[in-house]
Amino acid sequence: MPQMPEQNELTPPKDGRLARGEATKDRVLDAAERCFAAHGFATVTIRQIAREAGVTLGVVSFHGGSKEELFATVLARRTATLNALRTDALKALQARGGITIRDLVDAYLTPYLEIASRGDPQWRAYAQLIARIVSDDQYYMQVRDLYDPVAQDFIAEMRRIYPDASAKAVATVLTLTVASMLSIVASRVRIAGLSGEPASESALDYRLTLVDFCTGGIEQALAAP
Amino acid sequence: MPQMPEQNELTPPKDGRLARGEATKDRVLDAAERCFAAHGFATVTIRQIAREAGVTLGVVSFHGGSKEELFATVLARRTATLNALRTDALKALQARGGITIRDLVDAYLTPYLEIASRGDPQWRAYAQLIARIVSDDQYYMQVRDLYDPVAQDFIAEMRRIYPDASAKAVATVLTLTVASMLSIVASRVRIAGLSGEPASESALDYRLTLVDFCTGGIEQALAAP
């Protein structure tokens, strides 16, 4: 990593150089986000990212560090926002009370579907990148730190609804729910191919079907024998 | 590709050279299958495959052709067997009659879970490789040819059970079912991490939960509004 020009909140008189540096750093991270989302970590080259960002080769290393550091930075950059959307939805349910499984499923899935449907192509790329890495155990150590804490909150609430279900069963159905959610982004072309109709533009078009599927699935899988 | 020594069924007097060639070709394909399954296409190198197979570099090209041809060969090699298992299960249901959604789900999922649980490490590797590529639209053109025909047979049967469901809804729930199935193989580490218990050794241990989840999900998603 470079000199990491910190932007102190208490010193608003920004150096023009630092401002420019931050801007190009964002361009690099955005370009990396799009590239990693579209082709995966191994396939993408630093030179591709540089070209996509409109900068020269050295700039990518200067602002992004090594390829692995760049990848980790891109992954972590938007996580707090997504986690906050989910946590806020969960807190709203807890404040209201009378939580159903459908409520929980919807609170977990909808924030992701929304960022995947946003006009902002960077958020769409981020959603696609998540779909790439969460469904691959090779990246689990990174996923664990980024997403599992919030997932555990939802698991705790699910166990309150199904107190007799085993820990493994609850963890399994949550993982199946996540896999289903990600496939809406990762396998949209296949859905189109199988149905013979063109793919929907927005991931939110699948929201009802997806929430129904996961809700019905959890209810059936965790129902008392 | 090399000279492709064809083994004619009508000429059993095999050339000893061809027999040896076929044997090392199998060693190469097996090694490639394990490598691609464990690390994905881009990460794996021909030299890794050669080392894993215990042969020198040139042999991999000689028997496997280019890296892409080798990948395609490995993908296609076991497809007919898996497709036959699913088709046979479907035919048995059709002969019996009175098909339920649970029957269909079980007939589609169980063959995969079984090959993923087999003692044979090559079949396990193949199952892992499928999980890698089917959930990635980047490989859809290959997936379409290999797996979609059988998937269409199951879709046709589902539409018989839910005649009022839209084509897109049926294609969606089948894709969600497939994604859930694959995640049993691809995300077993995450399930273990979320539940706090060690991962099950066999994918078949998740069969009941998985079939319940997908059955309940389809019933809920396709139920008449």
Add this chain to the structure above:
DNA sequence: AAACTATCTGAACGTCCGTATAAAAAGTCA
């Protein structure tokens, strides 16, 4: 044995990769 084919070896080729770095450019501050 000799001619022939299939298989394998070992080494090389050109290309692209990630990373590092010296020097130039741009901007700030005294």
Add this chain to the structure above:
DNA sequence: TGACTTTTTATACGGACGTTCAGATAGTTT
């Protein structure tokens, strides 16, 4: 202006990659 810092350029390096191929080896056929 000139000292100073941050950013950008241009280039280079060592290594690993996929692929190719002449020649050695093993096995078959006549």
